[in-house]
Amino acid sequence: MGMPGCVITQSQNFQTSGCVIRNSEDEKRDIKAGKVPEEWKDNPHKLAQKDTDARWTLKRGKKPDPAKPKTVEIAVPVFGYKNHISTDVRHGFIRSFAVSDAAAHDGARLRDLVRQNNTASGVWADTAYRSKKNEVYMAKRGLNSKVHHRRNPGKPLSEMQAKANAARSRIRARIEHVFAHQKRRMGVFVRTIGMARARFKIGMANLAYNFQRFVWHQGRSLPA
Numbered sequence: 001m002g003m004p005g006c007v008i009t010q011s012q013n014f015q016t017s018g019c020v021i022r023n024s025e026d027e028k029r030d031i032k033a034g035k036v037p038e039e040w041k042d043n044p045h046k047l048a049q050k051d052t053d054a055r056w057t058l059k060r061g062k063k064p065d066p067a068k069p070k071t072v073e074i075a076v077p078v079f080g081y082k083n084h085i086s087t088d089v090r091h092g093f094i095r096s097f098a099v100s101d102a103a104a105h106d107g108a109r110l111r112d113l114v115r116q117n118n119t120a121s122g123v124w125a126d127t128a129y130r131s132k133k134n135e136v137y138m139a140k141r142g143l144n145s146k147v148h149h150r151r152n153p154g155k156p157l158s159e160m161q162a163k164a165n166a167a168r169s170r171i172r173a174r175i176e177h178v179f180a181h182q183k184r185r186m187g188v189f190v191r192t193i194g195m196a197r198a199r200f201k202i203g204m205a206n207l208a209y210n211f212q213r214f215v216w217h218q219g220r221s222l223p224a
Contacts, residue, residue, distance in 0.1 A: 011084040011109070012179040013059055013102050014190040014202065053195035054080050055101035078102055080190055081198045083182075085206065086113040087175050089122070093213055094178065094206045099199040110134045114143065122146055124172040146171070182209060 027037045031052050040047040058075040084098040084106065098112040106128035114123060121144040130150045138145045146168050149161040157165065182188040188205045190198050 011082045011100075011106050012182070013057065013078045013082050014080050014188065014198075049193070051193045053101060053198070055103035057082075057102040081195070081202065082106075083179075083202045083206070084109040084113060085175070085178065086115075087178060089120075089124075089171060089174070091213070091217065092174060092177065093210050097203065097206050099195070099202050101195070107131050107134060111137060114138070114141075116141065124168055126172065148172075178209060181212075 023031065023037075027039075030037045036047065036052070040050060056077060056079050059078045060073060060075045080102050082100050082102050082104055084100065085094050086096050087094055096113050096115055098109050100109065106126075107130070110125070110129055121142055123138060123143050123145055125147045127148045127150040130147045134147070135145055148165050148168055149157055151157050156162075182205055186205065186208065188202075190201055192198055192201050
């Protein structure tokens with residue numbers, strides 16, 4: 001199948017299972033520096049239960065409207081990993097993916113998701129992917145950026161930018177169906193420790209989604 005345009009969107013967080021035991025400040029400092037805390041080295045059983053690759057982040061809800069100062073933004077803390085994916089516009093298959101800790105910035109994954117064998121130039125993405133570096137990267141490769149415009153702090157979008165974002169949202173929203181399907185129908189939940197196992201688990205979930213998507217497309221082509 002051809003790939004008529006790539007869709008990239010905000011990635012999906014997957015929280016790890018089990019009880020999360022708080023680490024001390026010294027342990028947190030060592031983990032962020034890529035080191036194993038000294039107290040863990042002498043206790044292999046404890047070390048086996050510690051996920052030093054996962055990170056905390058805040059999963060934010062809809063941002064409050066500047067015109068309504070009394071609105072409240074809801075932020076839920078999540079500890080785990082993040083699934084970054086790109087899909088094609090026409091068929092909705094996952095074409096590429098990357099896995100990171102939950103705190104990783106979405107925009108930095110653009111180069112991992114955009115493939116040079118794309119048969120079309122359009123790239124849709126939300127504001128997390130809007131940066132000068134990404135715009136230059138796409139322009140050099142002949143890709144047509146349809147990344148959402150970002151509002152400057154304290155200033156609203158222009159009328160043209162708002163209309164462009166609305167038009168792009170109609171395309172980009174399709175990829176949210178992938179995350180909804182994985183979360184609700186497939187019940188994807190990372191129950192592993194470490195990046196390698198998380199990448200395998202999330203990769204298999206993406207593959208399973210593509211299988212289900214393929215079956216759905218085949219069913220549509222069958223005669224009534």
